[in-house]
Amino acid sequence: MILPINLNVSDLLVKRGEIPLIQSFSVNLVPHDCCMLTGPNGSGKTTLLRTIAGLLKPSGGKVDLNTDSESKPMIAYHGHQDALTEQMTVIENLIFYQKLYKSDSGQMDSLIQKFAIDYLNQPVSQLSAGQKKRASLCCHFLTKASLWIFDEPATNLDQNSINVLTQEIEKLKDSGAIVLIATHSPQIYSYISNLNVSLEP
Amino acid sequence: MFNFLNREVKAIIGDSSLISSVLIYFIIAISVVNFVLSGMTSMIAVIAGSVFSWIILLLISVNFGYQIYFRDFLDGSIDKILLSGCSLMLFMLIKLFVHWVFIVLPLGILSALNIKILLNSPLSYSMIFSLAVFSTFIIACFISFSTLIAFRAKLGNMLLGIISIPLLMPLLIFISAVSISQQLPYNIEAIFRILSGSCLVLLVVIPFINSLIIKEVGE
Numbered sequence: 565m566i567l568p569i570n571l572n573v574s575d576l577l578v579k580r581g582e583i584p585l586i587q588s589f590s591v592n593l594v595p596h597d598c599c600m601l602t603g604p605n606g607s608g609k610t611t612l613l614r615t616i617a618g619l620l621k622p623s624g625g626k627v628d629l630n631t632d633s634e635s636k637p638m639i640a641y642h643g644h645q646d647a648l649t650e651q652m653t654v655i656e657n658l659i660f661y662q663k664l665y666k667s668d669s670g671q672m673d674s675l676i677q678k679f680a681i682d683y684l685n686q687p688v689s690q691l692s693a694g695q696k697k698r699a700s701l702c703c704h705f706l707t708k709a710s711l712w713i714f715d716e717p718a719t720n721l722d723q724n725s726i727n728v729l730t731q732e733i734e735k736l737k738d739s740g741a742i743v744l745i746a747t748h749s750p751q752i753y754s755y756i757s758n759l760n761v762s763l764e765p
Numbered sequence: 766m767f768n769f770l771n772r773e774v775k776a777i778i779g780d781s782s783l784i785s786s787v788l789i790y791f792i793i794a795i796s797v798v799n800f801v802l803s804g805m806t807s808m809i810a811v812i813a814g815s816v817f818s819w820i821i822l823l824l825i826s827v828n829f830g831y832q833i834y835f836r837d838f839l840d841g842s843i844d845k846i847l848l849s850g851c852s853l854m855l856f857m858l859i860k861l862f863v864h865w866v867f868i869v870l871p872l873g874i875l876s877a878l879n880i881k882i883l884l885n886s887p888l889s890y891s892m893i894f895s896l897a898v899f900s901t902f903i904i905a906c907f908i909s910f911s912t913l914i915a916f917r918a919k920l921g922n923m924l925l926g927i928i929s930i931p932l933l934m935p936l937l938i939f940i941s942a943v944s945i946s947q948q949l950p951y952n953i954e955a956i957f958r959i960l961s962g963s964c965l966v967l968l969v970v971i972p973f974i975n976s977l978i979i980k981e982v983g984e
Contacts, residue, residue, distance in 0.1 A: 651780055652772065652775050664846070
């Protein structure tokens with residue numbers, strides 16, 4: 565069960581050194597919203613997503629996650645890196661995240677089937693970029709978050725995996741989560757996103 | 766807790782390049798020490814051997830310790846652990862413990878064995894062994910937070926080097942202990958008490974500081 569939240573970003577300012585990367589950015593998102601973030605390289609998409617996730621401190625403005633419940637809403641962030649331990653096998657990584665997120669093994673098995681991960685016992689260091697990405701997404705979807713942030717999730721994926729990814733994102737959206745996706749391929753998510761924000765460098 | 770422990774142990778055992786680099790470095794360094802000690806009188810050799818062994822441990826900790834802490838930043842898993850709501854302090858404590866058990870402590874024991882075999886001095890052997898147990902933990906603690914600060918501040922190894930200067934403290938304590946023990950052996954107990962006390966304090970303080978560094982210092 566996903567905890568419904570509202571995301572309010574107001575007048576956000578993020579600087580790197582003295583250079584402002586994001587200026588006066590505001591957005592309000594409610595449950596079932598899927599926001600697509602586009603823009604050329606260096607426009608600050610990743611910085612914005614990391615700030616909204618709470619991984620970077622803004623220089624100004626506010627990021628609020630409002631909920632009626634007293635429990636703290638969870639955020640799921642999928643960045644450029646795969647977040648897999650190279651020295652461990654795929655299944656060991658999956659079990660680590662399953663325990664970390666306290667999700668059930670049935671959910672993990674279902675995701676393994678969907679993403680067609682038939683290399684469970686291979687060390688991550690021996691996988692191709694696409695295989696790593698699929699395993700990484702599988703780990704990511706084990707979370708039970710209210711706000712889902714994806715930074716170019718379709719990179720290195722084949723068409724079948726992209727279809728599974730968009731289906732999973734659509735499910736999240738339908739279940740009441742807020743989804744934020746940064747991408748250079750807006751056509752992939754155009755049918756699930758209801759908001760498109762374009763950033764300029 | 767066991768989830769983190771399991772992950773860290775697998776990661777460090779699976780990192781064959783790290784283990785082999787550390788061992789090669791250690792073997793080369795200890796061979797040079799043994800060569801130098803062979804030309805010394807027994808008293809000076811005990812002190813010099815102990816000091817050299819400490820310097821080797823220090824260098825190994827500085828040169829290889831950072832890899833264990835960088836891994837989570839480089840592969841992005843630190844972001845997921847941060848957002849998962851689990852205890853970051855516990856995570857840092859386990860990282861510290863595994864780094865100490867698998868890298869620093871075995872080399873401390875090997876150094877002690879080397880001195881024992883080379884000099885056949887029961888006093889220096891027992892001293893190095895005991896001090897290795899306590900002081901290598903202090904080294905591991907300092908390495909962990911100086912590495913995190915250096916990484917977060919993006920100032921690289923220069924800052925790491927400067928912040929690691931306190932690592933010399935156990936070395937100085939050790940030199941004093943060796944010198945004093947030649948005349949007043951009971952003073953060693955006081956040194957051990959100081960070291961074990963420091964370890965206990967660091968056991969609480971360092972993971973706390975590390976988790977604050979990760980949470981509070983922006984990129």
